[in-house]
Amino acid sequence: MEKKNLAVLGSTGSVGTQTLEVVACFPDRFTVSVLTAGRNAELLIQQALQFRPKLVVLSDEQAYLKVKEALVGTDVQVACGEEALVDAVQLDEIDIVLTAIVGSAGLKPTIAAIKKGKDIALANKETLVVAGELITKLVDEYKVRLLPVDSEHSAIFQCLPGEENNPIEKIILTASGGPFRGKSRADLERVTKAQALKHPNWSMGAKITIDSASLMNKGLEVIEAKWLFDLDVDQIEVVIHPQSIIHSLVQFQDGSLKAQMGLPDMKLPIQYALTYPDRLQNEFPRFNFLNYPNLTFETPDVQTFRNLDLAFQALREGGNRACVLNAANEIVVASFLKDELSFLGMSDIIEETMCQVEQKEKLEFEDYLHYDAESRRVARSLIERRYKL
Numbered sequence: 001m002e003k004k005n006l007a008v009l010g011s012t013g014s015v016g017t018q019t020l021e022v023v024a025c026f027p028d029r030f031t032v033s034v035l036t037a038g039r040n041a042e043l044l045i046q047q048a049l050q051f052r053p054k055l056v057v058l059s060d061e062q063a064y065l066k067v068k069e070a071l072v073g074t075d076v077q078v079a080c081g082e083e084a085l086v087d088a089v090q091l092d093e094i095d096i097v098l099t100a101i102v103g104s105a106g107l108k109p110t111i112a113a114i115k116k117g118k119d120i121a122l123a124n125k126e127t128l129v130v131a132g133e134l135i136t137k138l139v140d141e142y143k144v145r146l147l148p149v150d151s152e153h154s155a156i157f158q159c160l161p162g163e164e165n166n167p168i169e170k171i172i173l174t175a176s177g178g179p180f181r182g183k184s185r186a187d188l189e190r191v192t193k194a195q196a197l198k199h200p201n202w203s204m205g206a207k208i209t210i211d212s213a214s215l216m217n218k219g220l221e222v223i224e225a226k227w228l229f230d231l232d233v234d235q236i237e238v239v240i241h242p243q244s245i246i247h248s249l250v251q252f253q254d255g256s257l258k259a260q261m262g263l264p265d266m267k268l269p270i271q272y273a274l275t276y277p278d279r280l281q282n283e284f285p286r287f288n289f290l291n292y293p294n295l296t297f298e299t300p301d302v303q304t305f306r307n308l309d310l311a312f313q314a315l316r317e318g319g320n321r322a323c324v325l326n327a328a329n330e331i332v333v334a335s336f337l338k339d340e341l342s343f344l345g346m347s348d349i350i351e352e353t354m355c356q357v358e359q360k361e362k363l364e365f366e367d368y369l370h371y372d373a374e375s376r377r378v379a380r381s382l383i384e385r386r387y388k389l
């Protein structure tokens with residue numbers, strides 16, 4: 001079996017570190033050529049010394065200087081900045097790029113990697129939310145594989161082999177409901193970031209954890225699913241499943257439902273994306289039904305958690321709407337994490353940004369960058385005005 005050579009973008013984050021755990025389990029299957037981080041110099045140095053990539057890239061200048069100094073005398077090259085990241089994914093020896101950067105910062109390197117013929121293991125859902133139409137067009141044009149890492153999309157992907165001639169009737173994305181499931185709008189008036197950061201089932205980075213609490217994560221996943229599986233918006237349903245054991249389901253035209261199940265552990269979807277179509281033996285903990293006698297399901301409360309409807313609206317409207325939604329969401333989450341904005345205020349600002357930023361069909365690459373920047377500016381100024389910052 002030939003070894004696959006990886007670039008791991010965002011290797012210091014939650015998905016990135018779990019990816020390296022998977023890689024370390026299969027030394028005969030993987031080598032690592034590129035690791036990238038934002039500002040976590042200490043962890044990147046440790047990873048570089050363990051995995052000996054050809055190149056590491058950081059986005060933060062201070063962190064870059066630290067890493068460069070620490071790796072003097074090794075054969076690991078160190079680079080810094082957005083351009084270096086875009087160059088790094090294009091190295092000839094890379095087979096597959098695992099994108100675990102958070103936010104729309106993942107867009108440029110992902111496009112560069114596709115254009116260089118690299119397969120993509122996609123955790124960075126924001127890339128597909130922002131520019132799903134462009135990305136799927138490029139994936140077809142450059143004949144690369146777009147392998148889902150996100151647990152729900154991996155679940156759907158795992159239900160599809162053998163069904164190539166059977167159209168999907170619909171998919172059902174499961175959502176945990178987050179830490180505030182069952183709460184009313186009145187309850188949510190004063191929730192804190194510490195409460196929002198306590199996901200009931202998954203240990204993840206801060207941004208996606210807030211998105212899970214606000215149901216925006218599921219909204220982004222609805223848009224991600226549309227592009228990954230070429231679905232109409234009416235073929236995508238969301239159901240709350242608080243135990244996060246059924247990771248999602250596919251319904252075929254005869255009414256049969258296929259589901260993928262397992263413990264909430266990202267290492268399995270990461271491994272599947274990296275070894276697809278093979279399933280390699282591992283020692284990860286196994287699910288036991290007897291420990292989960294009650295698997296339950298509820299309808300999402302979209303009156304309280306408005307983000308899910310805003311995402312469906314963006315998907316129905318098409319064009320630049322999902323890009324605007326995503327950019328506004330990135331701004332409000334950052335603001336909520338700085339205690340500038342209330343939990344419920346996040347949806348208000350996203351909705352107002354969607355009203356204020358013009359609608360645009362048929363986008364080129366530069367248009368995505370333009371509307372991303374413009375929506376960030378609008379969302380930021382709405383927050384500043386409303387909260388008198």
Ligand SMILES: NC(=O)C1=CN([C@@H]2O[C@H](COP(=O)(O)OP(=O)(O)OC[C@H]3O[C@@H](n4cnc5c(N)ncnc54)[C@H](OP(=O)(O)O)[C@@H]3O)[C@@H](O)[C@H]2O)C=CC1
Pocket residue numbers: 009010011012013014015016036037038039040041059099100101102103105123124125126149150151202203204205206207208266
């Ligand atoms: N965590 C999870 O279980 C899941 C995550 N995802 C998706 O995967 C992606 C990553 O999530 P997660 O791992 O939780 O996030 P984390 O915040 O834990 O990690 C983000 C990573 O990206 C790096 N990074 C952040 N900003 C930039 C930037 N502007 N340029 C370059 N690198 C940057 C960080 O570097 P540093 O820390 O060094 O600053 C870190 O390595 C997200 O899109 C998320 O939605 C999807 C499914 C599950």
Ligand SMILES: CC(=O)[C@@H](O)[C@H](O)COP(=O)(O)O
Pocket residue numbers: 150151152174175176177178202211212213217218266
């Ligand atoms: C692990 C993963 O894929 C996350 O996207 C997770 O699904 C978040 O949980 P929620 O269902 O609460 O959004």
Ligand SMILES: [Mn+2]
Pocket residue numbers: 150151152221
């Ligand atoms: Mn998910």
